[in-house]
Amino acid sequence: MWIFGFIALLVKIGLVLGGLLFVAAYLVWVERKLLARLQVRLGPNRAGKFGLLQPIADSIKLLTKEDIVPEAADRVLFLIAPAIVAVTALLMFAVVPFGTELLIAGQVIPLVVSDLNVGLLYVFALSSLGVYGVALGGWASNSKFALLGGIRGAAQMISYELALGLSLVPVVMLARSFSLVEIVNAQADYPFVLVQPVSFIIFFIAAMAESKRIPFDLPEAENELGAGYHMEYSGMRFGLFFLGEYVHMQILGALLAVFFLGGWRGPLLPPVVWLTIKMILAALVMVWIRGTLPRLRYDQLMVIGWKVLIPAALINIVITGAFIVY
Amino acid sequence: MTLYSLLFYLLAIIILASTVMAVTRRNLVHAIIYLVVSFFGSAMLFYLLGAPFLAAIEVIIYAGAIMILFLFIVMMIDVDRHKERLFPIRQCLPAIIFGLVYAAVGLMVTFGHSGSKASMPIAVATPNAFGRFVFEHHWLAVEIVSLLLLVALIGALYLGRLKIEKSAAAGKETP
Amino acid sequence: MQTADFTALTPLLLLAAAIAAVMLQIALKRSHILTIVLTLAGLIAAMLGVLAVGDMPARQVTPLVTMDRLAFFFIGLILTATAATALLGCRYWEHAVGQCEEYYLLLLVAALGACVLAAAHHFAAFFIGLEILSISLFTLMAFARRRMASVEAGLKYLVLAGISSAFLLFGIALIYADVGSLAFPIWTARLQAAGETVSPLLLIGMGMTVIGVGFKLALVPFHMWTADIYQGAPAPTTAFVATVSKSAMVALLLRLFAPVDFTAEPALFWTLAILAFASMIVGNILALRQDSVKRILAYSSIAHMGYLLVAFLSGGPAAIAATVFYITAYTITVLGAFGVVTVLSRTDADADSMSDFQGLFFSHPWLAGVFMAMLLSLAGIPLTAGFIGKFYAITAGAQGGIWWLIITLVLTSAASLFYYLRIVVAMFSPPLENKTQPPAAGISYSGGLVLTVMTVLLIWVGSAPGPLIDLIGRITQ
Numbered sequence A: 001m002w003i004f005g006f007i008a009l010l011v012k013i014g015l016v017l018g019g020l021l022f023v024a025a026y027l028v029w030v031e032r033k034l035l036a037r038l039q040v041r042l043g044p045n046r047a048g049k050f051g052l053l054q055p056i057a058d059s060i061k062l063l064t065k066e067d068i069v070p071e072a073a074d075r076v077l078f079l080i081a082p083a084i085v086a087v088t089a090l091l092m093f094a095v096v097p098f099g100t101e102l103l104i105a106g107q108v109i110p111l112v113v114s115d116l117n118v119g120l121l122y123v124f125a126l127s128s129l130g131v132y133g134v135a136l137g138g139w140a141s142n143s144k145f146a147l148l149g150g151i152r153g154a155a156q157m158i159s160y161e162l163a164l165g166l167s168l169v170p171v172v173m174l175a176r177s178f179s180l181v182e183i184v185n186a187q188a189d190y191p192f193v194l195v196q197p198v199s200f201i202i203f204f205i206a207a208m209a210e211s212k213r214i215p216f217d218l219p220e221a222e223n224e225l226g227a228g229y230h231m232e233y234s235g236m237r238f239g240l241f242f243l244g245e246y247v248h249m250q251i252l253g254a255l256l257a258v259f260f261l262g263g264w265r266g267p268l269l270p271p272v273v274w275l276t277i278k279m280i281l282a283a284l285v286m287v288w289i290r291g292t293l294p295r296l297r298y299d300q301l302m303v304i305g306w307k308v309l310i311p312a313a314l315i316n317i318v319i320t321g322a323f324i325v326y
Numbered sequence B: 001m002t003l004y005s006l007l008f009y010l011l012a013i014i015i016l017a018s019t020v021m022a023v024t025r026r027n028l029v030h031a032i033i034y035l036v037v038s039f040f041g042s043a044m045l046f047y048l049l050g051a052p053f054l055a056a057i058e059v060i061i062y063a064g065a066i067m068i069l070f071l072f073i074v075m076m077i078d079v080d081r082h083k084e085r086l087f088p089i090r091q092c093l094p095a096i097i098f099g100l101v102y103a104a105v106g107l108m109v110t111f112g113h114s115g116s117k118a119s120m121p122i123a124v125a126t127p128n129a130f131g132r133f134v135f136e137h138h139w140l141a142v143e144i145v146s147l148l149l150l151v152a153l154i155g156a157l158y159l160g161r162l163k164i165e166k167s168a169a170a171g172k173e174t175p
Numbered sequence C: 001m002q003t004a005d006f007t008a009l010t011p012l013l014l015l016a017a018a019i020a021a022v023m024l025q026i027a028l029k030r031s032h033i034l035t036i037v038l039t040l041a042g043l044i045a046a047m048l049g050v051l052a053v054g055d056m057p058a059r060q061v062t063p064l065v066t067m068d069r070l071a072f073f074f075i076g077l078i079l080t081a082t083a084a085t086a087l088l089g090c091r092y093w094e095h096a097v098g099q100c101e102e103y104y105l106l107l108l109v110a111a112l113g114a115c116v117l118a119a120a121h122h123f124a125a126f127f128i129g130l131e132i133l134s135i136s137l138f139t140l141m142a143f144a145r146r147r148m149a150s151v152e153a154g155l156k157y158l159v160l161a162g163i164s165s166a167f168l169l170f171g172i173a174l175i176y177a178d179v180g181s182l183a184f185p186i187w188t189a190r191l192q193a194a195g196e197t198v199s200p201l202l203l204i205g206m207g208m209t210v211i212g213v214g215f216k217l218a219l220v221p222f223h224m225w226t227a228d229i230y231q232g233a234p235a236p237t238t239a240f241v242a243t244v245s246k247s248a249m250v251a252l253l254l255r256l257f258a259p260v261d262f263t264a265e266p267a268l269f270w271t272l273a274i275l276a277f278a279s280m281i282v283g284n285i286l287a288l289r290q291d292s293v294k295r296i297l298a299y300s301s302i303a304h305m306g307y308l309l310v311a312f313l314s315g316g317p318a319a320i321a322a323t324v325f326y327i328t329a330y331t332i333t334v335l336g337a338f339g340v341v342t343v344l345s346r347t348d349a350d351a352d353s354m355s356d357f358q359g360l361f362f363s364h365p366w367l368a369g370v371f372m373a374m375l376l377s378l379a380g381i382p383l384t385a386g387f388i389g390k391f392y393a394i395t396a397g398a399q400g401g402i403w404w405l406i407i408t409l410v411l412t413s414a415a416s417l418f419y420y421l422r423i424v425v426a427m428f429s430p431p432l433e434n435k436t437q438p439p440a441a442g443i444s445y446s447g448g449l450v451l452t453v454m455t456v457l458l459i460w461v462g463s464a465p466g467p468l469i470d471l472i473g474r475i476t477q
Helices: A002-038 A054-064 A075-095 A119-140 A144-175 A180-185 A197-210 A235-260 A271-292 A298-325 B003-024 B028-048 B052-076 B089-112 B127-137 B139-160 B162-173 C003-008 C010-028 C032-053 C069-094 C101-118 C123-141 C148-179 C184-194 C200-217 C224-232 C235-257 C266-288 C293-313 C319-344 C365-379 C385-400 C403-428 C445-463 C466-475
Strands: A101-104 A107-110 C059-061 C065-067
Touching (some): A002 A054, A002 A235, A002 A271, A054 A235, A075 A119, A075 A235, A119 A180, A119 A235, A119 B028, A119 B052, A144 A180, A144 A197, A197 A271, A235 A271, B003 B028, B028 B052, B052 B127, B089 C200, B127 B139, B139 C010, B139 C101, B139 C123, C003 C010, C010 C032, C010 C101, C032 C069, C032 C101, C065 C069, C069 C235, C069 C445, C069 C466, C101 C123, C123 C235, C148 C184, C148 C200, C148 C224, C184 C200, C184 C235, C200 C235, C200 C266, C224 C235, C224 C293, C266 C403, C293 C385, C319 C365, C365 C385, C365 C445, C385 C403, C385 C445
Antiparallel strands (some): A101 A107, C059 C065
């Protein structure tokens, strides 16, 4: 019956990818609308009712635009870089559970693409590989602004990855597993945000820094660097960077839900819906913050990462450990 | 040939090819990228051999952290993009000699050794089991290695703290 | 994890506690005096720990280390040498760099690495200990950051130690492929059982391990780093490299190869014998041509490790005892010699050239006397520790019947007198007219204390070696 399992797997992958891309497209719309409201504007309102067709118009535009590679660029790396960003972001979703098992025709189908026993580390591995997309994109463009953006991006993501990882150690300690499915199972009684509020805040801040959004958007700071690491990109390659960012937002929302908010758990509504609601809520908060806060200075960014978040996360680990042992 | 061994040889070829490319590239950024591919391949190999924890750590630490720091430095160096030629023979020769020695040793391990016929049992070390083993049997090693990391940190901090000392020295010398 | 484990590890635990205490103290409030006091307190506590548990039966703690009498003896030696280095550093660092508290922290960690090496029972412990020691040493060598020579020394050591570590690791991997275990006893048993038909894999692995050990001991042909690093590194660091790093490695040498019967293993014997022979010849010949005191001491250290290998290779009943005695006497002597160099150093550069020592007798008669005693001990003149060490080595070698090595030892020792006496002659020559002598205030209480203790030990061991020989005899049973 492995054929059946294989087909089920393919279907799951297809659904997840389709869902991710769809939500990514409409997340852009939501962000633009919401941001416009926050800034007392109207936002996109021409394509379709409320501008609902805007994402489709945008993607057609990006797909049909000319794909320009600068003359002095490192061609191969320049072409690969956006794909790295998008692919690593999409692959991360493989370990996120979106429900318990499903019974179809006597077959048990777990509602997760792959339940790795090192799921959490898998997420980190992919997110650390994602840094290459930013760094290489910046370097391969052979432009000073892009290079500066790439270097900033690499420095920022490396710094905040530490805080991100350390903030999750207490969660792993409580759940006694790296597997995302097990972590959700461990929150059957109460979500971890109630016992780990410090971890939750550190994770949320670090996650925003990882997705390079305001107030952490130094790699693409438009008034200093033009557009930073993706300055020289056009057409769909730019679109891939863009897609990567919005998929990243979703995945971070999903991880936030899985690690702290009980994942797919929730009353009444089906699990998938609960996970989506939590995910979108997290993304909306990120948009809200983008509309509210100014950008950090580079030294402030580093101070917050190294001197505030990491020590706080370490102390949190020690305290959690003490509580678990005694 | 089973799927398992097919995957093994595929990964081995990827690792070997990318490592050779990493060693021979003159463009440092390209060398680093090939090295990252090589580390990634090794991680896959670890996973295939039943050590998922090690595989994840390999990617996170080697491919994700150390190589990014390399890239960080190299990106700021102005590399000559168009001269992709081999190193002069003077530099290659010792490498070739050592390479041949290593190849001979490798062949010896593969063919000449009596134990080579025994196949290893396929086992999976879960993160849990791995952690238990390390902290129950090698707790002393863990502690000592932590000191190793500590001293590297202290050394790097001391040597990297040039600015403060210069200003302190300047302050001392002026009056 | 039992109480007995922790009891056996007492000295290491106390040392680790000292590291933590010093680190916290530096983080909270920088104070040179406080750091020195804490460092010395930690070292003395660890030494007391050695005295308290040193007589206990050997105990293996995890597969990694075994705490037996040999380990405790070497740990004691390492701790003493570290304390002496720390004391020597007091005055030296006060004005040489802006903030120098990290020096003591690094010394403590390096000492811990050396202790792990001394107690190693497993290739993993060997490697980890070696790396702790090496990484601390890079920084200790480059510690005087404003001197180019110091930074250069650190960098050179970093690169070369990295290469030697790579060899060592590859060797360890090959040994593991052949033996299937990384524990020392299993390895030596395998070597013993194989006899002359040792597999090529094991042979290459062994050769690579010898490279790793030879690099640290600075045996010819792995000695290239020695002179530059001895000269470039700050004098207290050089003292540390020459004593702690060497004695830890000798302890490891004993653990690795002492259980092997050399008559059954000619390959290993000849490898080490040729290294010893080359070290004695090359070290002494190169030392003859030097004009820098630190370089002379560097090349003499290469030669001395050759002498030590002669004692070790004799394979007779006295081999281990002679080796241990030799390294002890050598440690005392070298600490004294570099102590004098440190004390005479100025803040901008170390006392190094012959002219720095010219006429020392007339400005600092005591220092000149101490330095002369140390040099005579290195040359192996009677009534010094060095003489007994060499005598012991020759006796052991005679028992083992390795006459060609003994003859080399005697001849090269005689040649070595020339360069040691050159320094002595310089010290007793009239001072140079235009040379500004180092200020008399340069000799601190701490430096004086170290020099006094080392001189007393030197003469004591040299004239009445009985107690030390008894102690070593008890250890090496």
